[in-house]
Amino acid sequence: MNILWQAFSQCPEKLPTKHFEKANKETIRQLLYKQMEHWNIPKHLSDIIDHTNMFFPRSIYEIKDFPVWSKGRVVLVGDAVHTANPFVGQGASYSLEDAMLIAKMLRDHEYRDAFYYYEKDRRKRTEELNALFQHMSIQNDIDKKMNEYTIEWDEETYV
Ligand SMILES: Cc1cc2nc3c(=O)[nH]c(=O)nc-3n(C[C@H](O)[C@H](O)[C@H](O)COP(=O)(O)OP(=O)(O)OC[C@H]3O[C@@H](n4cnc5c(N)ncnc54)[C@H](O)[C@@H]3O)c2cc1C
Known part of the structure; x- marks a missing residue:
């Protein structure tokens, strides 16, 4: 298995x-145990770590407060x-x-306006949600924010 x-x-x-990223397996195993040194590690968890023969260590970064989301005819979406x-x-x-929103804005506006409305909407939403996620205890607020956002999409006009 x-x-x-x-x-x-x-x-x-x-x-x-x-x-x-370029460390050997034993170094990664030691790093994991060091991270968990104050845990009461159950045996099945240490078994998994001890018997893992492939690790894929990756650094993940957060991007904060990009000043602009587009330049000329180029606009950034997603993790970018x-x-x-x-x-x-x-x-x-x-x-x-x-x-979905950039597609809709480009359908309805020339590209400069499209980028403007896209950034205005999406910057506000992602910044608000990211701020909430930093305080995961307020789960009700997060659920509300997640559910209150809709992009009306008129399928017939999309070809
Ligand atoms: C460990 C981990 C766990 C996650 N878990 C979840 C989860 O449970 N749920 C969730 O919703 N999100 C999760 N995410 C986040 C989610 O994966 C990303 O937010 C999402 O994939 C971003 O989509 P994207 O299209 O912006 O970028 P990507 O999915 O990164 O797509 C960018 C694409 O561009 C390609 N590319 C890069 N450079 C070039 C180039 N020069 N030329 C051509 N192509 C190029 C890449 O190969 C890639 O296919 C997780 C992320 C990580 C790292």
Whole structure:
């Protein structure tokens, strides 16, 4: 049986590539145990770590406050302009919402206006949600914000 598992941790600054992305298996195993040194690690969890023979360590970055989202005829969408913390599992939703709104704006406006309305709407939403996600305890507020957003889409006019 194969198991795919993930572990996340936050660091104040990037780990050097030689100590993370290019580190050997034993170094990664030690790093994992160090991260969990104050945990009461159940045996099945240490078994999984001990028997894992492939690790794919990756650094994940947050992008904060991009000053502009477009320049000339180029506009950024998805992770290129606003990342969502992987803990909250919303990055794909943000990207799909971006794609849908930019398509709609480009259908309805010339590109400069389209980029303007797209950024105005999406910047507000992603900044508000990201701020909420930093305080995950207010789950009701998050659910409300997630559900109150709609993009009206008139399918017949989309060819
Ligand atoms: C560990 C992890 C777990 C996550 N879990 C979740 C989750 O549970 N739920 C969720 O909603 N989101 C999750 N996300 C976030 C989600 O995966 C991203 O927010 C989403 O994929 C962003 O979509 P995107 O289209 O903007 O970028 P991407 O999905 O990164 O797509 C960009 C594409 O462009 C390609 N590309 C890059 N450079 C070039 C180039 N020069 N030429 C051509 N192509 C290029 C890349 O290969 C890639 O296919 C997670 C992210 C991570 C890292």
